Amino acid sequence: DTAVSQTPKYLVTQMGNDKSIKCEQNLGHDTMYWYKQDSKKFLKIMFSYNNKELIINETVPNRFSPKSPDKAHLNLHINSLELGDSAVYFCASSQDRPGGRMTGNTIYFGEGSWLTVV
């Protein structure tokens, strides 16, 4: 069973379109994340939710809107896609919240969603 699964794995779309990436984790974790990895492989956190509550919201254009219907799901909707949005988007989860008391909180990543905007 896949621990963190995200769909679609590959997405090619035109500028200006709106798209969503879905994510589900079956680990029973309370915290979920969206990360963006650019062409230089830098992994940058975008959002983090703990029990459906937004706890980290980095400087991300408001065209990006996360939604967590329950603690096992965290979806990412992107409006008016731009060329610069092309990247790999990783969903992830962890047992504890960032900065929580649990030292060395392991982050479990999905396989990534390759988004190409043309």
Added chain:
Amino acid sequence: TQLLEQSPQFLSIQEGENLTVYCNSSSVFSSLQWYRQEPGEGPVLLVTVVTGGEVKKLKRLTFQFGDARKDSSLHITAAQPGDTGLYLCAGGGGNNRKLIWGLGTSLAVNP
């Protein structure tokens, strides 16, 4: 601003060679994690170190946390093609509650 610098950024070696990857910061972290990311996959945790001076071994991989908990190293003995991937370090316990990620070291082990 907390930063983690990794070096080298790229490394291409022959099978059987040894190598060391470094992760440095001017900030103190309560924990330091190493992840490996293979092509087409998400990062996977290799190890977590939490005590200054701590050394952990995972088969041919040796991880060390600096005494001051500001830096870490990863040493691979007799590298194999299966070790190829992006090695990322991440520091925990930051004052903004986020995990701080390094830029990664891209390792290629040639047969």
